[in-house]
Amino acid sequence: MADHPSAFVTGYPIRHSRSPLIHGYWLRQFGLDGSYRAIEVAPDAFAGFIGTLNDNGFVGGNVTIPHKEVAFSLCGKRDSAAEEIGAVNTLWFENGILHGGNTDAYGFLANLDSLSPGWSERKSALVLGAGGASRAVIFALKQRGFTDIRIVNRTMERAQELADRFGISGGAHGWDAVPELLKGASLVVNTTSLGMSGKDELVIDLTQADSDALVTDIVYVPLETPLLRAARFRGLETADGLGMLLHQAVPGFEHWFGKRPDVTAELRNLILADMAAGKAK
Numbered sequence: 001m002a003d004h005p006s007a008f009v010t011g012y013p014i015r016h017s018r019s020p021l022i023h024g025y026w027l028r029q030f031g032l033d034g035s036y037r038a039i040e041v042a043p044d045a046f047a048g049f050i051g052t053l054n055d056n057g058f059v060g061g062n063v064t065i066p067h068k069e070v071a072f073s074l075c076g077k078r079d080s081a082a083e084e085i086g087a088v089n090t091l092w093f094e095n096g097i098l099h100g101g102n103t104d105a106y107g108f109l110a111n112l113d114s115l116s117p118g119w120s121e122r123k124s125a126l127v128l129g130a131g132g133a134s135r136a137v138i139f140a141l142k143q144r145g146f147t148d149i150r151i152v153n154r155t156m157e158r159a160q161e162l163a164d165r166f167g168i169s170g171g172a173h174g175w176d177a178v179p180e181l182l183k184g185a186s187l188v189v190n191t192t193s194l195g196m197s198g199k200d201e202l203v204i205d206l207t208q209a210d211s212d213a214l215v216t217d218i219v220y221v222p223l224e225t226p227l228l229r230a231a232r233f234r235g236l237e238t239a240d241g242l243g244m245l246l247h248q249a250v251p252g253f254e255h256w257f258g259k260r261p262d263v264t265a266e267l268r269n270l271i272l273a274d275m276a277a278g279k280a281k
Helices: 017-031 043-050 068-075 080-085 106-115 132-143 154-168 175-182 226-233 241-247 251-255 265-280
Strands: 004-009 035-040 058-063 090-094 097-101 126-127 148-152 187-190 212-217 237-239
Touching: 004 017, 004 251, 017 035, 017 251, 017 265, 035 212, 035 265, 043 068, 058 251, 068 097, 068 241, 080 106, 080 132, 090 251, 097 241, 106 132, 106 212, 106 237, 106 241, 106 251, 126 175, 132 148, 132 154, 148 154, 148 175, 212 226, 212 241, 212 251
Parallel strands: 004 035, 004 058, 126 148, 126 187, 187 212, 212 237
Antiparallel strands: 058 090, 090 097
16 A cells, blocks of 8 residues: 555535545544545546546545446446446555445445444335435345335336346336335435435425334435425434445545544534535535
């Protein structure tokens, strides 16, 4: 490993990424002489950027929207999660070969393990959305033995594609089926960007939800999304999405800097303070 290992996060745009804050916090915590920075790369320049990582002294980095699928195609080797999900969000070198992994499913599971121990004893889930994040969530749920996964999406074809890809029994459905699908679903997951600051709200009537259902959202800005607020008013257990961001960063840091960090309340509070400062600007 390099004396001063350097890692990055790249996307387009990337300026709002909180990954440098997370990894910077861990670098300071371990007293490591390394660096981690955000680098904006346009789609047409992405392959060239990846091709020069070694020459530019990078030990690896994170990849976010819109580059995850292209990163998948550029890796010499991929972990099983990346293969199953079809996207890469973490890059590192081993024996000179560029490896790609996907830590989104890990982050999703670790967040719920932290916020709601025993949550995966539930075995039926309603997943809202059929994009890249949905693939990671469904992969994660299958890892934990969920047998009844119902996918809802505006475009039925995309939902059906996912149901076929992962061989799940709950089937593909349109949004109008949500009230009926809520019955017997002990976990409800929003994987869409609806409810995110600047996006349309996700409006769902949770009246039919089981009283012991857990509702979670991968959106974390705002921390309490309209869906989570509605679930809280209904008296349901909720889990916000910030922990997924924090936990998915752990494996990458270990690959690049050789130490496995912990997700602590102090780190969470650091990100929350940054979110509040951004809102105040």
